[in-house]
Amino acid sequence: MEQHSAPLWDAVRQYVGQKRRRFHLPGHKGTASLGGRGRVGKMDLTELPGLDDLHSPTGTIAAAQATAAAWFGADQTYFLVNGCTAGIQAMILAAVSPGQRLILPRHAHRAVLGALVAGGIRPRWLSAVGHPEWEFPLGVAAQAVEEALAEGDAAAVFVPHPVYQGVVSDLARIVGAAHCRGVAVLVDEAHGTHFGLDERLPMPALRAGADAVVQGTHKTGGALTQGAMLHLRGQRVPAERVRRALDLLQTTSPSYLLLASLDLARRHLATRGRREHAALLDAVLGLRDELGRRGVRLLGSEDLPAGHALDPERLTVAVGEGRGPAAARRLAEEHGIQVEYAGADHLVAVTAPADTPADLESLAAALATLGVSAKGTGALPQPGWPTQVLTPREAVLAPAVAVPLARAVGEVAAEPVAVYPPGTPVLWPGEAVTAEVVAYLEQVRARGLHLQGVGAEGRLAVVGTPLGR
Ligand SMILES: Cc1ncc(COP(=O)(O)O)c(C=O)c1O
The missing domain is CATH 3.90.1150.10 (Aspartate Aminotransferase, domain 1)
Structure with a gap:
């Protein structure tokens, strides 16, 4: 498909060029200021005649999405205005039914939690592969995915590709193992929109055979912040279910600045991306x-x-x-x-x-100038995985109360708890708080590291009501 066109961008420019008197939303009427009047305000439009409908596209949005699908090698592409988060949640909800299992690493981005809660989905966690000198997860071992698949109860596998530090796992092998069992592979390619533009970059997830892929076009693809894309290939993740999930998750007032920036980012990648990334x-x-x-x-x-x-x-x-x-x-x-x-x-x-x-x-x-790093050995050993006693949905939607860490042992976590960075939860909602986890969290606090899910005063949200304690 011809990649020099940008149908959505053209429609926005055409609308602005018509200089209509604006008796429609947004209420700034084209005067929104980011430090001076200009094209940004005029182009801050939403769904109007000629500008199509993100939830049921038949015009310029449909054309822009089809052009993007052709470029990225997808059967279908959806533009996202709520970041990768909306796409990650939509593809999980479309592939995994309530009560079914999703195989995913514990270092998955917390965006997955929204889908686990909304869909009542049960996680089957995978541990990360690491390196003794680096403190963050490098990825997942294909063998660990194969072992999890052998349990025979998973509807889909979720893989970050790459992790934040740019490392990708053996996705082609993971896809092969999953597809042998008829299981869909969902990929968080939030940091990999540019993959495929040069042989020296990792293999893009769609080329590795993934069924659904979310790309953070705003992260490495040149779009405005929050602009992202969800690509589908094949039938394992039904397009109709994706569309319904996106209807639930995306705003009914999409920003055309974001949408048009997705159209332009694709055009830029398609026409100049290879040259620029080679350089x-x-x-x-x-x-x-x-x-x-x-x-x-x-x-x-x-x-x-x-x-x-x-x-x-x-x-x-x-x-x-x-x-x-x-x-x-x-x-x-x-x-x-x-x-x-x-x-x-x-x-x-x-x-x-x-x-x-x-x-x-x-x-x-x-x-x-930072000097040669002496790699330390002071990283705290991670505590063992706690037992999942409630599903994430049951835990997150239940009444919760904040208790001091020391009193949390034996309670059930109502929120993810993670040392940030790297942000990999030591507790996901629904897991029983163990003495080992509490001891670990006390040590983390003593070192002055930042903890997500534990307040400054050292309290943890657990399932229950104040009257119950
Ligand atoms: C690996 C990964 N996945 C998903 C997300 C969520 O993306 P977004 O902020 O576009 O919703 C992020 C955000 O940083 C991320 O790093």
Whole structure:
């Protein structure tokens, strides 16, 4: 399909060009200001004659989605205005019925929780594969997925591709194992819209055979924040169920700034993406070599388990145990460089075609000043998995009460609890709080690390009512 057109963008421009007197919403009537009147306000439209209907598209949105599907290799593509979150929830709700099981890693993004709760879906958790020198999950072992599939009760498998630090698991093998059993594979490709633009990037999930894939077009595809896409291929995830789920999850007032930016991002990727990413990869691979010579330790392919691969455009830099947040502050305050993410022992810097050679050189120079990282061994060992006594739905929708950590043992978690970063829950809702988990959380607090799901005063939300205690 011809990729130079951008039907939705053209429709928005045409509407603005007609200079109509606006007696319709949004109430700013085209004057919304982001620090000065201009095209942004005029283009902040929603569904109007000629601009189609996101929930039942037959015109320009349908044409823009079809053009995107052709480019990404999908049978059907849906534009998302509530980030990857809406797409992740829709594909899970479409593939897994209430009470059925979904195989997914414990380090899945918390966006999955909305689907587990709305759908009454039961998780079958997978542990992550890791590396002794890095504190974050690198991915899932295909063998662990095969073993979970052998239980014979899962309706779908959910795979992050890649994890935040740019590492992908052996998705083709996971897809093969799942499809042998007629099980659908749902992929969170939030950080991988650009995969497939160069042979040096990981294999895109659709090419690996995934049935449903959510891409954060706003993350690495050039769209405005919140703009994302959900792609379907084949019949394992029924399009009709996806459409119904998206009807539940997406706003009825979609922003045409977001929608048009998805159309333009696809056109840009299709017409210029290969050239731009080839140039970026040449530059970034050179930068990786240079940083290595200067003694900076970067996550590299040599760190990965068999079958895993790395997006070289994402730079994960070791800074030493516990030094991540301070190193990120130093880069910002002393070098004017803001990285994407500071883990306890590493930083993540995201590169993109918009970076100039001067930007990349400044990054390299600044990283080199952080000094060679002495990798620490101080990471706390993760506690064992607690028993799931309620489904996530039962736990999240039940009355809950906040109790001091010390009194939480034996109670049932009402919210996910995670050390952030990296944000992998040690407790998912519905799991019984163990003494081991509480001891771990006390140690985390003593180290001053940030905990999600435990308030500043050290209280944890557990299922129950105040009267019940
Ligand atoms: C791996 C992963 N999946 C899903 C999401 C959710 O994406 P969004 O913020 O577009 O809803 C994120 C957000 O950072 C993410 O990192």
